[in-house]
Amino acid sequence: MQRNPQLNAKGELQHLLSIEGLPREVLVQILDTAESFAGVTEREVKKVPILRGKSVFNLFFEPSTRTRTTFEIAAKRLSADVINLNIAVSSQSKGESLLDTVANLSAMQADIFVVRHGSSGAPYLIARHVKPHEHVVNAGDGRHAHPTQGLLDLFTIRHYKQDFTRLTVAVVGDVLHSRVARSLIHGLTTLGAPEVRVIGPQTLLPSGVESLGVRVFHDMRAGLKDCDVVVMLRLQSERMGGALLPSAQEYFKNYGLTAEKLRLARPDAIVMHPGPMNRGVEIDSTVADGPHSVILPQVTFGIAVRMAVMSIVAGN
Amino acid sequence: MRLHIKNGRLVDPATGKEGSGDLFISDGKISEPFSKPEKTIDAKGLVVSPGFIDLSARLREPGYEYKATLESEMDAAVAGGVTSLACPPDTDPPLDEPGLVDMLRRRALSLERARVYPVGALTMKLQGRALTEMAELAEAGCVAFSHANVPLADTQVLWRALQYAATFGFAVWLRAEDAWLAKGGVAHDGEVATRLGLPGIPGFAETIALSTILELARATGARVHVCRLSTSGAVELMRRAKAERLPVSCDVGIHHVHLCDMDLGYFDANCRLEPPLRSQRDRDALSRALADGTIDCLCSDHTPVDEDGKHLPFAEAEPGATGLELLLPLALKWGRARELSLAATLERITCAPARVLGVAAGSLAPGAPADLALFDPAAALRVTPEALKSQGKNTPFAGYELQGRVRTTIVGGNVVYEG
């Protein structure tokens, strides 16, 4: 088996490509570092000089304003120079290959590539071809992984629940197409969460999903029972009306999170969502804006987590 | 040329006979012993075997000369001891008219290396709608008809094609994969694909399609060869079909008896194959079925892909792997793992595929064509893509330590390769 391409010869994080395969200590290091950066983001001067003179290239082969913005803010708060490239509408449409694009940017002295790509594994391909001093951070690849989102979810859970080893966490919805779900599940199992559940219709769960270490529920009420954490996944509208799901109404009825269903979870349960939310499709507004929701703190924590990831990889 | 090969260890898979001895060649055929040869080859320490027969090697001509050329791939063939090969019709344009087939055969013949047996397209442009002129194509040299890896979703067209082929007694070679179930998939639908977030092709996409094919073979009486089995379920279906004495045969690719979906590792695009690498259980079933004869033969499924086609994210990478030069060492590796005799191992890449092709090769009996491979079965071979003769350097076996090196390849009594 090849060496984990995310780690250097000393076992330190050189690229962040996936949560899967990262040792527990590395995850904890990222979360602890993010905790320190959370302090920085609460200051009046929200900037530290650590990445002064470094260049961060946001390479988005798939449009995503939100993720790109949080990476941009994080990089700027580390004093790095940020260059945003919306490749979806530039060189790729002119037929330039992925690796040519990366080689070109590398010639412009990049230090960190933040990569979002529609195809699973694309950041691995890039990481195999960058120079030793360059670092790749996966900002979401196909259905495979979205490790910084997974880490910010873990950070949020730790913030509200402290100890992972007593938690029951439910991930609800379109696990099949979700890189967020895969990253979070790997993170939770690595950090010792004893029960991770996935809840959804069979059409939205990948085959052999149990092999990720989760319990499968098709009945949302049964799945939510006594949960400490409920993670709702985004359901994209293009999944509707085809062979996966008949309609948004039927989906909401069975798998939408309402205040009534949430009462089945523990009284102090938190509700998370990676955003952007489809109110009335996967989550009811009373829950999204209610006392259990930690959806907005997730966004704030996301910046500290991305600061931690970039400052750790760029130093290794 | 009157040739004498001495001191070799003769292995004749057709008879199962192994032993040291001399081999005589004249007029391009194996002959009875004679004196005063024009040339003598000392095969001390080497196995003398019928040349290998590969049921699927893409030569990329016409249309894909940037991936490989007839010259480069024919060099690769003889360097791998392959003396006969069948090439699938998925060229550009596809082999759907006699002129193209004729040209390909002439080009191949003029290179004086391995024998090339074109497989004609079953439908025009491989579009799955109109039948090709099979009789004309057969006259031009097509040994069988197939749809390569292109889906043929319309089962009525498949039924008609088999009826028509059966009318003339032509063989039809088919991949078993349900086009709808496989749609969009790039990896075996299982734990690995789930982990890597790759769209999956379920194993039953193969068994469902194979059931259809076998039922149509039963209905039409067509001679069907099923290409590149990949699942244990398909092996079981073939076992039953053969027990029933349906006129069917099948093969498996060299990658599928050695590798499984775990080998995708971190999105290794060289493991992007058609059919996809399946589970460990499937791999083991294929390996066993090849040993017990349920699967008739082993082929390289040689598919040279250029760097641009592989330096892409897994799902976007072009499927296929180079294989002509690895057929022997990988067959030997399989045979050793299954504890088979050398003759039994070589049978799967010599006389068994010769039977499927319907050609009189794969034997050392006097009168057989003098197509031979002289190889050292114990010589170490570290797979180095750059060292391959094939223009395709794409192999998941890069860096593997294998055994078996071809030293001399003879086609029609002429030495076409010396390594």
Place this chain on the structure above:
Amino acid sequence: MKLPDAEKLCEQLAAELRPRIDAKSAMIGLYTGGAWLAERLHKLLDMKSPLGLMDIAFYRDDYHAQGLHHDPKRTRIPFDVNGRDLLLVDDVLYTGRTVRAAMNELFDYGRPGSISLVVLADRGGRELPICAQHCGARVEVPAGMRLRLTRADDGRLALALEPSRAA
């Protein structure tokens, strides 16, 4: 070699600082040894303003060579630094680079009225124009060794020599 008694030095430093403490004073300790010392002094001096604790990991000047230090602590300064007379506390003063980083970080919190440096021990070897206003003792440290503060389970502080990581 005999090292000075850290407990005695603490008492001595507290006595030295006591006359300076007024309503404008506040104390900040640098992780890890400086934080222990600051906690002790803060208690001995019975200071009214809460104690600040600082980790200078994000301001270090050796990031490009060393990368980010593992497990940085969260800096917490629970008071407004503007106009304050700050006592910046560290265990050992050596090159002065840590103090440089700490001052940079402090100024991202505001504009203090003044900063005084308090250290338990000064081992010389300065690489920057920095000196301590309050120093417990001067200590000679053999080449290749590191001087640092340790804290026992019962909270007792002691100075210790150990081989430096670079050696």
